[in-house]
Amino acid sequence: MASPANLRKWEQTLEHYAPIEKKLGTFDFCVAQPGLGSTSMEVKFISNLGEEYTWCISKALLSHHSGYFQRACQSNTFIEGQANKIVVPEFDPDVFKMFDDLSDHFRVRDSAKAWVLGDYLDAVEFKNFAIRHLYDLYIPPPGPGNRPKTGIDPEMVSYCCSKTASGSRLYRLVTAFLVQNWHRNNIVHYHRDNRQSWDQIWVGHRGIVSDMLFYTQEEMSTRFSYERNIVSFLEKSTDTDESAASANESD
Numbered sequence: 001m002a003s004p005a006n007l008r009k010w011e012q013t014l015e016h017y018a019p020i021e022k023k024l025g026t027f028d029f030c031v032a033q034p035g036l037g038s039t040s041m042e043v044k045f046i047s048n049l050g051e052e053y054t055w056c057i058s059k060a061l062l063s064h065h066s067g068y069f070q071r072a073c074q075s076n077t078f079i080e081g082q083a084n085k086i087v088v089p090e091f092d093p094d095v096f097k098m099f100d101d102l103s104d105h106f107r108v109r110d111s112a113k114a115w116v117l118g119d120y121l122d123a124v125e126f127k128n129f130a131i132r133h134l135y136d137l138y139i140p141p142p143g144p145g146n147r148p149k150t151g152i153d154p155e156m157v158s159y160c161c162s163k164t165a166s167g168s169r170l171y172r173l174v175t176a177f178l179v180q181n182w183h184r185n186n187i188v189h190y191h192r193d194n195r196q197s198w199d200q201i202w203v204g205h206r207g208i209v210s211d212m213l214f215y216t217q218e219e220m221s222t223r224f225s226y227e228r229n230i231v232s233f234l235e236k237s238t239d240t241d242e243s244a245a246s247a248n249e250s251d
Helices: 004-016 059-065 067-072 079-083 093-105 111-121 124-138 154-163 169-181 192-204 206-216 220-225 241-249
Strands: 021-024 029-032 040-046 052-058 085-089
Touching: 040 059, 040 067, 040 093, 052 059, 052 093, 059 067, 067 111, 079 085, 093 111, 111 124, 111 154, 111 169, 124 169, 154 169, 154 192, 154 206, 169 206, 169 220, 192 206
Parallel strands: 029 052, 040 085
Antiparallel strands: 021 029, 040 052
16 A cells, blocks of 8 residues: 555645546546647557557656656657657556556556566556565465465466566565465465476576575475565665656656
8 A cells, every 4th residue: 555655745746737637448548638748658558469559648647657757758868758659569558557557546456467567667666566465465474374365376487487587576575475385285386287387487497496495495484484574575666756847847
């Protein structure tokens, strides 16, 4: 949940800029500021399947939540900022809709994909919202009988290992979950039918194999204490309000 300070900061950002009209469709999302023209950015996402979806979003909102967009919106250094158009390939458009949900509702759904998108966009708050949701699902409070709210399958592990660097916060969270729950086959979904999928992880991502072998040899109490502090998975947020304002004033 966003802190009162962050929520107030968000409110102040909205107060600083012109009122915003929103139009929601099944996939398309448009945030327009009538009469202000160059204060909006056309954002096009193209999935791996070639599907294209386009949003028209206030530069103020983009810059407030994303270092990537903050840089792209600078008309004096980036051609995207001059043309007010940017193309982001190889990400599912519906995942970007979750980034918009942060701007609009402060909520995150498919959090692993959201974290990866946030990492690409250099959007620290978005990544922290995503990792908090995953932490809530995967790391239960200490105490007898407490268990994760959901299990994990090889597809999830493979996605996180493939899309993030070894040692990233998402990678570490998944590793911690596996270390703490490897003995629970109703939580770590490892069975005869998906063994080949797990084998592909062991071959393609040797780092997680090394980490698991190292930590799973420890006593159970040590395994359960591994990486349990939410703070270790969060990144320090940067204040982009002034930079966002400067970027828009330069237009």
